[in-house]
Amino acid sequence: xxxxxxxxxxxxxxxxxxxxxxxxxxxxxxxxxxxxxxxxxxxxxxxxxxxxxxxxxxxxxxxxxxxxxxxxxxxxxxxxxxxxxxxxxxxxxxxxxxxxxxxxxxxxxxxxxxxxxxxxxxxxxxxxxxxxxxxxxxxxxxxxxxxxxxxxxxxxxxxxxxxxxxxxxxxxxxxxxxxxxxxxxxxxxxxxxxxxxxxxxxxxxxxxxxxxxxxxxxxxxxxxxxxxxxxxxxxxxxxxxxxxxxxxxxxxxxxxxxxxxxxxxxxxxxxxxxxxxxxxxxxxxxxxxxxxxxxxxxxxxxxxxxxxxxxxxxxxxxxxxxxxxxxxxxxxxxxxxxxxxxxxxxxxxxxxxxxxxxxxxxxxxxxxxxxxxxxxxxxxxxxxxxxxxxxxxxxxxxxxxxxxxxxxxxxxxxxxxxxxxxxxxxxxxxxxxxxxxxxxxxxxxxxxxxxxxxxxxxxxxxxxxxxxxxxxxxxxxxxxxxxxxxxxxxxxx
Ligand SMILES: Nc1ncnc2c1ncn2[C@@H]1O[C@H](COP(=O)(O)OP(=O)(O)O)[C@@H](O)[C@H]1O
Ligand SMILES: [Mg+2]
Numbered sequence: 001x002x003x004x005x006x007x008x009x010x011x012x013x014x015x016x017x018x019x020x021x022x023x024x025x026x027x028x029x030x031x032x033x034x035x036x037x038x039x040x041x042x043x044x045x046x047x048x049x050x051x052x053x054x055x056x057x058x059x060x061x062x063x064x065x066x067x068x069x070x071x072x073x074x075x076x077x078x079x080x081x082x083x084x085x086x087x088x089x090x091x092x093x094x095x096x097x098x099x100x101x102x103x104x105x106x107x108x109x110x111x112x113x114x115x116x117x118x119x120x121x122x123x124x125x126x127x128x129x130x131x132x133x134x135x136x137x138x139x140x141x142x143x144x145x146x147x148x149x150x151x152x153x154x155x156x157x158x159x160x161x162x163x164x165x166x167x168x169x170x171x172x173x174x175x176x177x178x179x180x181x182x183x184x185x186x187x188x189x190x191x192x193x194x195x196x197x198x199x200x201x202x203x204x205x206x207x208x209x210x211x212x213x214x215x216x217x218x219x220x221x222x223x224x225x226x227x228x229x230x231x232x233x234x235x236x237x238x239x240x241x242x243x244x245x246x247x248x249x250x251x252x253x254x255x256x257x258x259x260x261x262x263x264x265x266x267x268x269x270x271x272x273x274x275x276x277x278x279x280x281x282x283x284x285x286x287x288x289x290x291x292x293x294x295x296x297x298x299x300x301x302x303x304x305x306x307x308x309x310x311x312x313x314x315x316x317x318x319x320x321x322x323x324x325x326x327x328x329x330x331x332x333x334x335x336x337x338x339x340x341x342x343x344x345x346x347x348x349x350x351x352x353x354x355x356x357x358x359x360x361x362x363x364x365x366x367x368x369x370x371x372x373x374x375x376x377x378x379x380x381x382x383x384x385x386x387x388x389x390x391x392x393x394x395x396x397x398x399x400x401x402x403x404x405x406x407x408x409x410x411x412x413x414x415x416x417x418x419x420x421x422x423x424x425x426x427x428x429x430x431x432x433x434x435x436x437x438x439x440x441x442x443x444x445x446x447x448x449x450x451x452x453x454x455x456x457x458x459x460x461x462x463x464x465x466x467x468x469x470x471x472x473x474x475x476x477x478x479x480x481x482x483x484x485x486x487x488x489x490x491x492x493x
Contacts, residue, residue: 001183005176006143010126013145016053017169023049025155029057029097038134046099054131054142054170055099056107057151058092059163065123065148068164072118085111092166097153098134105132107144107168117166123148131170141177142170212241220248226327226457228256259325267322270315277315281308317447321430324454331372331458335484338399338408339366341373345380346397349388358392360384364399369408370482375455379463380412382448383475387414389444392472401481408479415472424465428453452477 027046028034038044046055060068075081089108096106107129109117117125125146130139147169150162212235219232231252234245284304287293293301323329342362353360380397387395392414400409419427419434426432433446449463456463461479 002176002180005179006173009143009171009173009176010145013053013126013143013169013171016050016055016171017145017147017167020050020055020167020169021151024057025152029099029153035098035103050099052171053099054101054133054168054172056101056168056170057097057153058166059095059097059151059153060088060091060165061095061163063164064150065118065164068118068148072115081111081115085114088114100134101168101170102132102134102136105139107131107170109146109166113146117146117148120148128173129170141173143173144168144170212237213244216241216245216248223252225259225325228252228259263322263325266318267326270319270322273311273315277308277311281305281312284308314445314447317445317451320451321447321454324451324458329375329454329458331375333370333482334373335368336371336373336376337366337368338410339364341376342380342397342399342410345377345384349381349384352385352388353395356388356391358388359394361394361396362398363396367399367401367408368481368484369479370484371459371479372455376459376477376479379452379455379477380410382452383412383477386444386448386475387412387416387473390414390416390473392416402478406481408481410477410479411474413472413474418469418471418473419465419467420469421467424467427465428463 027049029046034044034046038047071084072081075084093106096103098106101107109125113125113127117123127144127146129142129144131142131144132139145168147167149165149167151165151167152160152162153165154160215235216232219230223230223232231249232245234249235242281304284301288298288301288305320329339362342364346360346362350360384395384397394415396411396413398411398413400411401407402409417436423434427434428449430450431446433444453463456477456479459479461477463475463477465473465475467473
């Protein structure tokens, strides 16, 4: 780029030199007043002819090229060369003519450049040099054409011959430098714009392509066992994303069907079992009350009665689980005062606790929240029941509000044997119990915690266990407080 721009300048310099050769005899360059007139603001003809060029001419009078070349060849030692160049410089200085260059700071060649010029086969050098313009304090970087050739400086009509002269024709490189700087800035700007728009375009395109996938993903994350009827949106993109969404929905449909079949089986089986179990229990009661069974017969009848009671409970539990699976667990929400609620449960369970010398405490304030009191009572009763079955000496019921005042926190803490950490989650699975003899002896079916979880989930809450082996267990129930009326202190019972 720069090379071709410089080549253009070199051509202009050659042209300028050609016209200088043509015009020199008529420019009256030897006029001693020329520079003074120019300094006084007069437009002298030489400046007028070469407006953009800077020219300097030094006549080497009494020399011709072959002699000069021979002199240079003969100057074999550095001293001799030094003497030759000094001599040349002296005659250059006295004969110097300047057009637009500063006569006080002329263009000067180094010894090597001068030697190269004398030896140059085409009699010229092209150099980049700082050149002082007239009336300027600082040098300008210029392209300089230097030629060593005889030049006709006075009109031939006056009888003078051409003299050998060193002629410098210079032009500023400022234009080229400006062009290159501008070009560089434009390129940088284009690169920056290109990078930014490529980035933005890629971002937008990727967003457009991934947008539908994101929608599908969000929907898929939302869907679980409780809301299997929902489907992911099918974006009409006509590509793999659409096919994927359709495949997901097909899979959800099949899952829903098999879940539903399983739930209906549990529900139907429980229903079907209810009547015969009630009949068994009723007949056993009848026989006990209305006949006179022997001691052994009476014993058997009592076992039949208690076992059918257990079966009734189990069936009720299974029905409830089937109902919460299908999302049919209907909550009758009402305002609840936590302290009151827990004290009532404690009062109800007191005889059971006393029977095994367990202390049942209630701590915490009366804080209002909203929920289904009967279902939540079922939850807490199961948790306290578990603590009692585990053989706790002390069971403490507590209630607190979280810092933001949005979550009610109920807890049942016991000092029983505790639960191994790896079992804590699994206890919420159906029919899952600890493998210790106590669990078996107490006769629970292992459904209590799963039912409790179903109820708490339906409230939009969370239930979990914390336990230290040998220290005791705490069951936590966290519930959103819901729409509780703002109460004055007086209203709290
Ligand atoms: N507080 C507790 N301390 C020790 N073990 C517990 C406690 N709570 C629950 N468990 C264990 O978890 C099992 C499951 O409890 P649950 O689901 O209520 O069923 P169930 O009470 O019918 O056995 C219990 O059988 C018992 O082994
Ligand atoms: Mg239980």
